[in-house]
Each structure stands twice: as structure tokens, then as C-alpha cells.
Amino acid sequence: MLKKILFFLMVLIILTGCSLTGGYDSSKAIKRGDITILHNGVHNLERFEQFLEHLANDQEDTVRVTSYTKEGDPIFEDVHFDGKDIQYTHDNSHDAFGGQDKGQETDVCKNIMSSVNDQNEVEYVLVDCIKNGEIPLFQINEKEAKK
Known part of the structure; x- marks a missing residue:
């Protein structure tokens, strides 16, 4: 009985x-x-605004946009501006329910555009991308964008 209790405690400690x-x-x-x-x-929206400022001034910079699935798994979108082009990497390899499409995808884009949609959300989109044309990054409500 003591061995079973110790085994259970060890498993619990390892899992934790x-x-x-x-x-x-x-x-x-x-x-x-x-x-x-x-x-x-x-x-950290102010960090994205700083990135956009660097982009406008042709200054190298990198940001990561992290979102989460319903189950809490992270999805990473790394955006690196080298002074000329934007290198984009989408990484959903940590998504436990990602299915066959799990992994990393990359693209090279020329710019980031923003627009307001019908739900008064500001959408940020990578544009002029080699593989995908346009890549949505994220959207926020207009009030939050003006903070």
C-alpha cells in the first residue's frame, strides 16, 4: 500500500x-x-505601435504576436522587418489539436495595412506577400486602438 501511495505521489509531482x-x-x-x-x-499594443513606427522609418525591428486556442495552446506569429522586407513566420506547432496543418509557415511581405471593418474593429494585415498575397495579423476594437 505504501508503494502505491509513493508511486502516485511521484507521478503527481512529475505531472505538476x-x-x-x-x-x-x-x-x-x-x-x-x-x-x-x-x-x-x-x-502590449504599444509595442506593436512602436514596431509600426520603426517600419515607417525603415528601422529594423521584430515583434511576436501570440494568440491562444480555446484549449490555451499558443499560436505564434513572428514579424521581422529588416529595413526592406517583412519576414513573417506563423507557428502553430504547439497546438495540440492543430491536426495535419501543424508546423511553421513563412512568407515575405512588403507592408502592413490597417482598416476598420463593419464591427468597428481595426484589422492589421500584412500585404504584398509573395506566397499568400495578404495575411491577417490581428484585429482589435476601435476604442482599444485609440488608447
Whole structure:
């Protein structure tokens, strides 16, 4: 009986340790400076605005947009401007339910555009991309965009 209890405790400790170190939860993403898309809004939006400023001034910069699936798995979108082109990487390899499309996709784009849609949300879209034409990055409500 003691062996069973010890075994159960060891398994519990191992599982707890794995779950604490294995994930990239939203608090880590926000602390790291990712533009983090959550149900309660966008965090670190000022960092994205800084990136757009650097883009307008032909200054090299990199940002990461992190969103989460319903199950809490992170989806990463890395956007790097080298002073000329925007290198884009979409990484859903951490999505447990991503199916056959899991992995990384890359593209090279020329610019980022924003527009307001019918729901008064500002949409940010990579444009003039070699493979995909346009790639939606994220959208936020217009009030949040003006903060």
C-alpha cells in the first residue's frame, strides 16, 4: 500500500512539474513583450505601435504576436522587418489539436495595412506577400486602438 501511495505521489509531482515548465501561458507572453491576443483584449499594443513606427522609418525591428486556442495552446506569429522586407513566420506547432496543418509557415511581405471593418474593429494585415498575397495579423476594437 505504501508503494502505491509513493508511486502516485511521484507521478503527481512529475505531472505538476511538466505542466509548470512546459507551457507558454499568456502571463509569460505579456511579460516577454509579445503582442498578446486574449479574450479580454490585446496586451502590449504599444509595442506593436512602436514596431509600426520603426517600419515607417525603415528601422529594423521584430515583434511576436501570440494568440491562444480555446484549449490555451499558443499560436505564434513572428514579424521581422529588416529595413526592406517583412519576414513573417506563423507557428502553430504547439497546438495540440492543430491536426495535419501543424508546423511553421513563412512568407515575405512588403507592408502592413490597417482598416476598420463593419464591427468597428481595426484589422492589421500584412500585404504584398509573395506566397499568400495578404495575411491577417490581428484585429482589435476601435476604442482599444485609440488608447
